[in-house]
Amino acid sequence: MKITNIRTTTLKAPLKKPFVTSLRRVDTLEDLVVLIECNDGTIGYGEGAPTPVITGETMGSMVAAIEYIKPFIIGLEIEDFNTILNNIHTSILKNTTAKSALEIALYDLKAKLVKQPLYKMLGGTKTTFKTDITISMGEIEKMISDSLDAVHLGYDTLKIKIGDNPQKDVDRIIAIHEALGDNITLRLDANQGWTAQESVDLLLALEKQDIIAEFIEQPVAADDINGLRxxxxxxxxPLLADESIFSxxxxxxxxxxxxIDYxxxxxxxxxxxxxxxxxxDLSKEFGVKCMIGCMLEGPISVSAGVHVASAKADIITMLDLDAVSLLASHPVKTSIVFNESEIGLSEDIGLGVLY
Structure with missing residues (x-):
């Protein structure tokens, strides 16, 4: 199975409601889809979401990176998988989302070559999962309303976006907790919005109210390593690192x-x-559990994340793969089946993409 061509296209889909964090607001999903074509007609599908405020990539930069990488992998056999991966990662620095889209497509092809679902090829067996859902940052009453709507749909774990104003964030969390009760798990995500001291003050204020979230995610700037400690x-x-960890x-x-804790x-x-x-694997060495998350992504890349979660189910114990549930329409079929908070993996070969 030889790579003969690599194409890109754009995947667009409206969101049910705006996605708002301390870093950005998004109203419509717009992702890059990568198609790797082989000489026998097989196509591998990958996807990446341009997130300039986190990875530094735009749609244009991702397309340019993939065009640059193409000559290093066209003509190679999928069976020479490690060489292809090496060429992707050594031909150009950074560009992590563009490389991820290419890798996802390559893993899709390799699984198709061995005629297995990707999770099985990776050694996974788990096929059912539960994810949280994100509550966008906004005024308190709107966040309470969105939280209650999510619980009504069957979610028992909510990820609350905060980070624009520490005192307002305290008020938001207390109000949401009071509205939902103790049976709903809260995850907090400040998206680098606080200083280390603000983080401590805010979390201690919540803890005095007997509100201890499952974790606080990336409260300080990505490079503030000492602040995390x-x-x-x-x-x-518990403290979970996101933007501080790329590698x-x-x-x-x-x-x-x-x-960090997670x-x-x-x-x-x-x-x-x-x-x-x-x-x-590294996290397992240190006895630290992982969450697998996503950017604001479509079904192809989210599906890849679920397959990885299956492969490492002993260490990836938390899922934040709700992006597809935030879409007003699902433009691509994959091997993942969503029933609100519940995600299932089908037995489709590869990623099961129908595009």
Whole structure:
């Protein structure tokens, strides 16, 4: 099975409601889809979401990176998988989402070559999962309403977006907790919105109210490694690193410093499936559990994340793969089946993409 061509196209879909964090607001999904074509007619599908405020990539930069990488992999056989991966990652630095889209398509092709669902090829057996759902940042009454709507749909774990104003964030969390009660798990995501001291003050204020979230995600700037450790040493609420971890090297540094409690794996940051699997293995060495998350992505890349979750189900114990549920329409069929908070994997070969 030889690679003969690589094409890109755009996947667009409206959101049910605006997606708002301390970093950005999005009203419509617009992702890049990568199609790797082989001489026998087989096509591998990948996808990546341009997220300039996190990975530094735009739609244009992703297309340009893939065009640059193409000559290094066209003409190679899928059976020479490791050479292809090496060429992708050594031909150009950074560009993690573009590389992830290529990797997803390659893994789809490899699974098709061996005629297995991707999760089975990766050694996974788990096929049912539960994800949280994101509650966008906004005024308190709107966030309470959105939270109640999510619970009505069957979600029992909500990820609350905060980070624009520490005191307002405290008020938001207390109000949402009071509206929902103790049976609903809250995950907090500040998207780098606070300083280390603000984080400690805010979390201690919540803990005095007996509100201890499942975790606080990336409260400080991505490069504020010492700030993460400062927070972890002073609060009960577990600390999860997201934007601070793009690579295994990043994670090792934080884990050796004992600066975090959990690791957030995102394929768009790890440059694809290969390093995501390695990141899970590293976390297991340190006895640290992982969450697998996503950017605001469509079905292809979210499906890849679910297959990775199956492959490393012993260490990836939390899912934040709700992006497809946020879409007003589902433009692509894959091997994942969504029933609100429940995600199932079918037995379709590869990623099961029908595009």
């Amino acid at each position: 400062y927070i972890k040493e002073r609060v009960q609420t 295994v090297k990043d994670a090792r540094r934080l884990l050796e410093m004992e600066a 690791v957030n794996i995102k394929l768009a940051k790890t440059a694809g499936i290969t390093q995501a699997l390695a990141l899970a």
